Amino acid sequence: xxxxxxxxxxxEGYTAAQANLAVSRNPKISGDIFKNMLVGQAVAESASIFAxxxxxxxxxxxxxxxxxxxxxxxxxxxxxMGFGAIGSGIxxxxxxxxxxxxxxxQPAIGSRLTTNMLIGSAVCQTPAIFSMVVALMLxxxxxxxxxxxxxxxxxxxxxxxxxxxxxxxxxGGGLAAGVSCDGIARNxxxxANVTTTMLVGQAVAQTPSIxxxxxxxxxxxxxxxxxxxxxxxxxxxxxxxxxxxxxxxxGIGNGMAAEGAVKWVARNTSRxGDLMRTMLVGQAVSQSTAIYAMVISLVLIFVx
Amino acid sequence: xxxxxxxxxxxxxxxxxGISxxxxxxxxxxxEGxxxxxxxxxxxxxxxExGLLTRTMLVGQAVSESTGIYSLVVxxxxxxxx
Numbered sequence: 001x002x003x004x005x006x007x008x009x010x011x012e013g014y015t016a017a018q019a020n021l022a023v024s025r026n027p028k029i030s031g032d033i034f035k036n037m038l039v040g041q042a043v044a045e046s047a048s049i050f051a052x053x054x055x056x057x058x059x060x061x062x063x064x065x066x067x068x069x070x071x072x073x074x075x076x077x078x079x080x081m082g083f084g085a086i087g088s089g090i091x092x093x094x095x096x097x098x099x100x101x102x103x104x105x106q107p108a109i110g111s112r113l114t115t116n117m118l119i120g121s122a123v124c125q126t127p128a129i130f131s132m133v134v135a136l137m138l139x140x141x142x143x144x145x146x147x148x149x150x151x152x153x154x155x156x157x158x159x160x161x162x163x164x165x166x167x168x169x170x171x172g173g174g175l176a177a178g179v180s181c182d183g184i185a186r187n188x189x190x191x192a193n194v195t196t197t198m199l200v201g202q203a204v205a206q207t208p209s210i211x212x213x214x215x216x217x218x219x220x221x222x223x224x225x226x227x228x229x230x231x232x233x234x235x236x237x238x239x240x241x242x243x244x245x246x247x248x249x250x251g252i253g254n255g256m257a258a259e260g261a262v263k264w265v266a267r268n269t270s271r272x273g274d275l276m277r278t279m280l281v282g283q284a285v286s287q288s289t290a291i292y293a294m295v296i297s298l299v300l301i302f303v304x
Numbered sequence: 305x306x307x308x309x310x311x312x313x314x315x316x317x318x319x320x321x322g323i324s325x326x327x328x329x330x331x332x333x334x335x336e337g338x339x340x341x342x343x344x345x346x347x348x349x350x351x352x353e354x355g356l357l358t359r360t361m362l363v364g365q366a367v368s369e370s371t372g373i374y375s376l377v378v379x380x381x382x383x384x385x386x
Contacts, residue, residue, distance in 0.1 A: 168333070230312060234316070234319050238320075238323070245323070245326025245327055246328075246329035248329075252333065252334050260345050264345055264347070279344055282343060286340060290329060296321060296383070
């Protein structure tokens with residue numbers, strides 16, 4: 001919950017700051033801007049509300065037959081949701097803020113901007129939703145038939161994998177969504193191209209968090225033979241850590257590439273094909289390190 | 305549970321491999337994204353040079369990728385050689 005609150009606080013602060021700027025530019029429509037700010041903040045808040053729900057569940061759930069393994073699962077659940085909410089919270093703040101600025105610039109297309117903001121920030125929330133899914137599975141699945149060693153490490157690793165990988169994807173998706181609101185406000189005719197480019201860019205930016213989810217599912221559902229060796233546990237823990245950390249950079253980087261492409265699609269719509277191609281090539285290269293991290297994780301899980 | 309020396313070394317090598325590749329992926333991922341963003345910007349400003357700019361982007365990204373590959377090599381060494 002503590003970790004989860006960081007992102008939403010930063011994101012909402014950014015939205016509010018941009019809203020103030022927007023009101024100062026165009027005080028006549030301060031009501032519209034205020035309304036839009038609240039909608040944007042509500043979406044950014046949802047990631048931290050997910051974290052709050054998980055925290056309350058963890059606090060008040062009575063775990064029947066509290067075993068060390070269940071404790072590991074609950075700890076993993078907290079890690080997953082806490083880390084997972086950071087990126088989505090920050091990321092959703094960008095479209096909210098840019099949308100407020102856009103409305104002050106072009107009050108006539110306010111509803112189109114709000115729609116675009118909602119689409120963009122909804123995509124930013126998906127990594128937080130992945131984290132919540134993993135967190136809920138860790139809380140409610142029954143692990144009583146699995147051996148404590150090395151399953152404890154698999155469960156904590158599952159939480160870290162999705163949680164950490166979600167940071168980059170949430171943040172990166174937000175970069176693309178923010179600049180798309182700005183672009184539509186500058187050039188309202190470009191709305192279709194901008195939204196398409198934004199969605200494609202965001203979809204690629206989500207892939208690191210999907211890798212994280214995949215590794216988490218493998219760690220959750222594979223049955224590991226009992227082993228007292230420390231190395232067997234550490235391999236699973238490292239697998240989760242590797243895909244999780246490895247997903248942060250490519251998630252942010254893909255978001256930056258999408259940000260650049262969306263920005264210039266709005267300014268130079270006739271070149272949207274070239275820009276989309278360059279964006280995808282650039283993202284594919286940036287993605288490669290996330291794929292290396294996933295390969296190392298899979299080797300740690302299946303080969304060693 | 306009794307932890308033996310060889311087991312401890314292996315455990316440390318596995319964790320080290322995970323951290324090496326995990327942290328090592330952050331920098332290249334962000335850096336290559338920056339390159340791609342700037343390439344898109346440049347193509348938006350000057351679409352005639354799209355081919356040249358894409359080539360420059362790929363060369364720049366390949367250099368930025370190298371540290372990611374170093375991390376991968378170190379991780380594989382830790383996993384299979386140590």
